[in-house]
Amino acid sequence: MGVFLLPTEPIASLDHHLATETGGLGVQAAQRVGPQATIELITRSGLRGRGGGGFPTGRKWSGIAGQVGSRRYLVCNGAEGEPGTFKDRALLRANPYQLVEGVIIAAFAIGADEAYICLKRRFEHEAALVTRAVQEMQSAGICTDCTVNIVLGPDEYLFGEEKAMLEVIEGKPPLPRWFPPYEHGLFATGPQEGWEAGPRRARGGSDGSNPTLVNNVETLANVPHILARGAEWFRSMGTAESPGTIVTTVVGDVVAPDVGEVELGTPLAAVIDAVGSGVRSGRTVKAVFSGVANPVLTGAQLDTPVSYEGFAAAGSGMGSAGFIVYDDTACMVDAAYRLSRFLSIESCGQCPPCKLGSGAITEHLERIETGAGDDEDVAEIERWLRRVTDGSRCYLATEEREVVSSVLRAFPQEFVDHLEQRRCPQVEPRPIPKLIDLEGGHATYDESFWRKRPDWTFDP
Numbered sequence: 001m002g003v004f005l006l007p008t009e010p011i012a013s014l015d016h017h018l019a020t021e022t023g024g025l026g027v028q029a030a031q032r033v034g035p036q037a038t039i040e041l042i043t044r045s046g047l048r049g050r051g052g053g054g055f056p057t058g059r060k061w062s063g064i065a066g067q068v069g070s071r072r073y074l075v076c077n078g079a080e081g082e083p084g085t086f087k088d089r090a091l092l093r094a095n096p097y098q099l100v101e102g103v104i105i106a107a108f109a110i111g112a113d114e115a116y117i118c119l120k121r122r123f124e125h126e127a128a129l130v131t132r133a134v135q136e137m138q139s140a141g142i143c144t145d146c147t148v149n150i151v152l153g154p155d156e157y158l159f160g161e162e163k164a165m166l167e168v169i170e171g172k173p174p175l176p177r178w179f180p181p182y183e184h185g186l187f188a189t190g191p192q193e194g195w196e197a198g199p200r201r202a203r204g205g206s207d208g209s210n211p212t213l214v215n216n217v218e219t220l221a222n223v224p225h226i227l228a229r230g231a232e233w234f235r236s237m238g239t240a241e242s243p244g245t246i247v248t249t250v251v252g253d254v255v256a257p258d259v260g261e262v263e264l265g266t267p268l269a270a271v272i273d274a275v276g277s278g279v280r281s282g283r284t285v286k287a288v289f290s291g292v293a294n295p296v297l298t299g300a301q302l303d304t305p306v307s308y309e310g311f312a313a314a315g316s317g318m319g320s321a322g323f324i325v326y327d328d329t330a331c332m333v334d335a336a337y338r339l340s341r342f343l344s345i346e347s348c349g350q351c352p353p354c355k356l357g358s359g360a361i362t363e364h365l366e367r368i369e370t371g372a373g374d375d376e377d378v379a380e381i382e383r384w385l386r387r388v389t390d391g392s393r394c395y396l397a398t399e400e401r402e403v404v405s406s407v408l409r410a411f412p413q414e415f416v417d418h419l420e421q422r423r424c425p426q427v428e429p430r431p432i433p434k435l436i437d438l439e440g441g442h443a444t445y446d447e448s449f450w451r452k453r454p455d456w457t458f459d460p
């Protein structure tokens with residue numbers, strides 16, 4: 001199912017890509033109008049980052065292009081670690097060439113010295129597709145004066161966090177550094193070089209801050225289409241504040257989990273039906289999480305438009321539009337426990353309130369879920385929720401606060417039932433949807449995650 005980003009048949013060669021309606025035209029248009037006009041066009045289109053935050057892409061590009069006297073880098077974020085999200089891998093499988101075109105255009109627009117496309121090491125198939133696409137485009141002379149590197153990173157959730165991703169590119173573990181990439185970019189020699197102290201490494205006589213643009217795969221995949229067809233064409237889809245389409249993933253208690261492209265502004269209920277084939281007969285939607293980064297939406301909020309402003313008005317966030325659906329047989333205390341456990345395991349521990357708080361919240365949720373909890377467990381969760389984000393370097397701690405506090409707010413009766421009955425009233429726990437594959441209506445989750453320990457080693 002696609003509008004323009006997801007072709008019905010995969011694009012398997014450069015010739016095939018160039019034979020499509022707009023294949024190769026985006027790079028040509030950018031080279032014709034020049035960097036400044038390219039950035040202005042992306043700004044006018046209203047494209048917003050698809051990695052979760054929805055930051056205006058043109059504004060990000062012009063901020064980096066405007067910094068003088070430095071080397072600049074481009075990083076394409078293809079870590080896709082958010083539970084319930086598979087859209088970047090679906091895009092790479094469907095057409096890796098449109099992404100590489102987007103990378104070439106973005107690097108040209110901001111004057112980047114080099115570009116890095118980052119994927120997880122475990123995404124072997126997608127890495128092979130994108131490597132071939134880069135090689136074919138280089139041999140065809142489409143990308144001659146640009147260096148595109150492919151970096152394969154670890155499986156950790158934090159690899160996708162942009163400050164941690166820069167550390168990984170520099171050969172270090174995925175521990176978020178302090179400053180954002182536009183202030184303290186790749187190989188920067190500014191005030192703080194990441195977790196490990198090291199020698200100062202001035203490169204190329206720059207001022208050392210090396211502002212770095214980080215954009216998500218889907219964000220960059222949109223770029224060649226906008227260059228080829230114009231800002232007005234892009235704005236003719238979606239809403240005024242969220243133009244274009246969005247590639248969504250729908251998993252959980254649905255008939256056929258899948259990835260699909262819809263216009264922004266489509267109601268959530270219609271997205272669950274169109275992309276995931278709806279919930280099973282006789283069942284109703286109890287809750288929908290957009291990844292693990294935003295407050296839960298309840299079954300009463302399914303008319304929420306899938307757009308940045310639509311989710312914000314509903315008190316949540318669209319994230320990367322990976323929707324995890326729970327039907328009326330699911331236990332929301334168990335859901336909160338499993339999502340909290342995911343975040344506490346993946347927390348890196350550089351900020352003690354994040355690691356200790358998410359760990360404590362997870363333990364109290366487990367006690368309540370298994371019937372061993374009492375009022376003091378709820379009170380402890382609430383105390384930690386007020387402190388878990390103290391001094392946090394990255395957004396993960398806020399995710400913990402938002403997800404758990406929203407479940408407490410939206411489903412208080414489920415907590416009361418667990419405390420009173422001293423057991424979980426539901427029978428079937430749902431696994432955490434950390435996706436390994438999603439094909440033909442079937443989702444494969446990472447079974448090994450259950451064995452992952454807080455120090456990122458695994459139980460045998």
Ligand SMILES: Cc1cc2nc3c(=O)[nH]c(=O)nc-3n(C[C@H](O)[C@H](O)[C@H](O)COP(=O)(O)O)c2cc1C
Pocket residue numbers: 048049050051052053054055077078079080081082157158159160161162163214215216217219220394395396
């Ligand atoms: C814990 C954590 C994990 C993240 N994982 C991803 C990811 O897998 N892919 C991604 O594109 N962005 C991820 N992000 C967001 C990135 O930090 C960054 O905002 C994004 O790549 C920017 O691209 P955009 O402007 O195109 O949205 C993550 C953020 C956090 C806090």
Ligand code: SF4
Pocket residue numbers: 158175176346347348349350351352354355392393394395396397
């Ligand atoms: S907020 Fe949590 S995950 Fe982020 S850097 Fe601090 S400890 Fe690590």
